[in-house]
Amino acid sequence: xxRIVLFDGDCNFCDTNVQFIIKRDPVGHFYFTSLQSExxxxxxxxxxxxxxxxxxxxxxxxxxxxxxxxxxRIAKKLDGLWHLLFILTLIxxxxxxxxxxxxxxxxxxxxxxxxxxxxxxxxxIRKRFL
Numbered sequence: 001x002x003r004i005v006l007f008d009g010d011c012n013f014c015d016t017n018v019q020f021i022i023k024r025d026p027v028g029h030f031y032f033t034s035l036q037s038e039x040x041x042x043x044x045x046x047x048x049x050x051x052x053x054x055x056x057x058x059x060x061x062x063x064x065x066x067x068x069x070x071x072x073r074i075a076k077k078l079d080g081l082w083h084l085l086f087i088l089t090l091i092x093x094x095x096x097x098x099x100x101x102x103x104x105x106x107x108x109x110x111x112x113x114x115x116x117x118x119x120x121x122x123x124x125i126r127k128r129f130l
Contacts, residue, residue, distance in 0.1 A: 002031055004130065005074065006043060006057040009034025013103075013111035014056070022125060024078040033130040055104050067104075068096035 005021065007014040018032055033039045035054060043049075047064040049057060058070035065073055069089070076086040088096065 003029050003077070004043065004059040005030050005032050005070075006035050006040050006059070007032065008054055008107075009036045009040075010113050011107050011111065012113065013107045016111070017056070021074060021078065022128070024080060024082060026079060028128060029077045030074065031128050031130055037130075039130045055100070068100040069093060071100070072096075 005018065007018055009015075021030055021032075033043070035041075035044065035057070043057075043059060043064075044051075044053075047059060049064055049066070053066055055067050056070045056074075058065045058073050060073060072086050072089050075082045077083070
């Protein structure tokens with residue numbers, strides 16, 4: 001089963017999160033593509049994700065998850081104790097997403113936007129990008 005993480009390719013914070021996931025996912029549960037890429041746009045259309053959604057999206061088992069739910073479902077599959085964060089799904093999604101939205105709205109201000117160039121991942125890691 002392929003799990004796909006869509007992320008904002010212009011965001012330094014989002015890139016850092018992708019690197020975080022890769023380091024804690026040695027099994028390779030997750031594949032990645034940016035929201036701005038051709039593949040990302042095709043997935044947005046296929047899963048009827050509203051255009052205004054510019055946050056983290058996880059596609060898993062034929063369903064799209066966004067915001068805090070996506071982040072917690074990803075954490076559930078990571079090595080280490082990160083899977084314990086999944087218990088936060090007991091908090092109402094509306095409340096979790098408020099916190100998520102606050103960070104998302106300020107991500108460019110706090111972490112900046114990516115420049116034109118970025119580090120080239122190893123061939124093994126490159127295979128995980130769609």
